[in-house]
Amino acid sequence: MPTAGKLLGAIFFAALAYLTAELFKPSVPEGTSFGNFSLYVAAIGLGSGWFVMGPRAPEGGMAQAISAGLQAALTTAFFALLGFGIYLMLGKALRKMYKGPFEAITGVFELMVENLFLVLTSPQVMAALLVGGPLCGIAVHKLVRRR
Template structure:
C-alpha cells in the first residue's frame, strides 16, 4: 500500500542511487561504464527504497540507522550482481563457456568478486554507508510526519 514513507524512500534512494552510480564511473577501466549503469543502479535503489526502507518507515530514528545500512548493502550487492550478470551474458554470447550453463552461472559469482574488488574504494564505501543512513533518516521523517 502506498504511503508517504514508501514514496519518500523511493524518491530519495533513487536519487541517491543515481549519485552513487555517477560516483563509481571513474572506477571502471578507462572510466568507461556501460550505458545502462546509471539507470539500472538508480532503478535498483528506487525499488530498495520503496520495498525495504519505505515499508519500515515510522518506527523511529534509531532503527532507521540499521535500515539505512541494510539498504546501502542491498544496493551495493544488487548493483554488483547486475553488472556481473551483464558481463556473463556478454561472455555467453561470445561462446566463452565450454562447460554449459553451470559454468556461466558460476562465472557470475566470480565476476561479482572481481567487480567488488574494483569498487573497493574508501570514499565510495563511506558515501554508500553514510548516505544510506541519511536517506533512511529522511524517509523516517516523512514516514512519521505523513503516516
C-alpha cells in the same frame, strides 16, 4: 499499498543509487561502456527504497531508521553487483568464452567479486553507501514522522 514512507524511500534511494553509480564509474578500467548503467542502478535503488526502507520508515526511533537506511543501501549495492555481473556474463557468453552453463553461472559470481573489490577500494563509493544510506534512512524517517 503505497505510503508516504515507500514513496520517499524510493525517491531518496533512487537518488543515492544514481549518485553511487556515478561515483563507481571512475574505478572501472578505461574503455568500459556503461550505457544506461546509472539509470538501471537508480531503478534498483528505487525498488530497494520502496520494499526495504519504505515499510520501516515510520517505525521505531533513530537507530531503526539508520539500520533500515544502511540495509536498503547495501541491498541496492548487492543487486546492482548481481545485475552488472549477469550483464557482463551474458556478453562473455555470447562471445563463447564459457564452456557450459555451469561455468557461466559461476562466472556471474566471479564477476560480482571482481566488481565488489572495485567498490571496496573506492572510498567515495563506500562513503556514499555507508554514510549516505543511513542519512537517507534518517531523512525518510523524519519526513514520514512529520505529519
